[in-house]
Amino acid sequence: MSLDDFIINLRFFLPSKSLTKTILDLNSEYLGEAPKQNKRKKAVNRILGFVSGRSNVDHHQRVIAERLYRYLSSVAQEIEPKERQDIMLITDLIPRGIPRWLGLPEYTRIDVGTDLGNRTILALEALTTEFGKWLLAEGVYQAPWGELVMLDKRRLQITPDHIRIADVAPCKQETPYTEDEWEEREYAGMGSAIHGTSR
Numbered sequence: 001m002s003l004d005d006f007i008i009n010l011r012f013f014l015p016s017k018s019l020t021k022t023i024l025d026l027n028s029e030y031l032g033e034a035p036k037q038n039k040r041k042k043a044v045n046r047i048l049g050f051v052s053g054r055s056n057v058d059h060h061q062r063v064i065a066e067r068l069y070r071y072l073s074s075v076a077q078e079i080e081p082k083e084r085q086d087i088m089l090i091t092d093l094i095p096r097g098i099p100r101w102l103g104l105p106e107y108t109r110i111d112v113g114t115d116l117g118n119r120t121i122l123a124l125e126a127l128t129t130e131f132g133k134w135l136l137a138e139g140v141y142q143a144p145w146g147e148l149v150m151l152d153k154r155r156l157q158i159t160p161d162h163i164r165i166a167d168v169a170p171c172k173q174e175t176p177y178t179e180d181e182w183e184e185r186e187y188a189g190m191g192s193a194i195h196g197t198s199r
Contacts, residue, residue, distance in 0.1 A: 012069050012141070013134045014061045015127060022123050024060055027103045029116055067101040068094070068131065069143070076146040076160040085159040090132050093156060095124040132156075 015023075075093065079086045096107045104110075104120060111117040132150055135141060141148040146160035 010069065010143070012065055012143075013131050015064050015130055017057050017061065019123065019126050019130060020057055020061045020064060022119075022126070023064060023102055023104075026116070026120055026123055030104060064102065064127075068098060068127075071098050071101050072148065072158070073143065073145045076143075076158050079158065079160045085157055087151065087155055087157045089154055090128055090150070090156040091125075091154055094128040094131065095121070098127070099124060 071094075075088075075097070099105060099107050099110070099120075104124075107124075110120050112121060132153060135148060135150040135156070136153070139149070144161070146158055149157045149159075151157055
């Protein structure tokens, strides 16, 4: 199944085109910030789907959507089976967990003292806001691995389906990765974990 079919069939959130372009620009800027690490970072970003030679914004919207979908599935897997559900602040959950899935620095390593760092935080906040508004409008999103509900503008309730989650959740991994973990997952590990059923 292609990436486009995967996201379309899920009827999942898509970020706006303007935000998608912003994230792609940030991704490129971070590559330029570390020329000695470009080869490694380009390899990671190619696996993530951003440095693929495709300039189609629609495609990259789906790449970002897939990353967010898989991140939320991994969060659902971390909820203890004895717990029926978990309520989290979306303003913490997405900005702190999603950056590495988008080829950006780990949240705690974003330098807010720089223009690039500030723009990165603003982009993460914008992604959080767009997703929250979408889910509020949807009311409930039912994924194979559980249910997502926005209780208000900040609180996200995740009710995992522990019976099915082991079979259908796309990836099982902790996030965000440390720098050493990124080194280890450069090709084989990261590629197989991230792409899962979408390729």
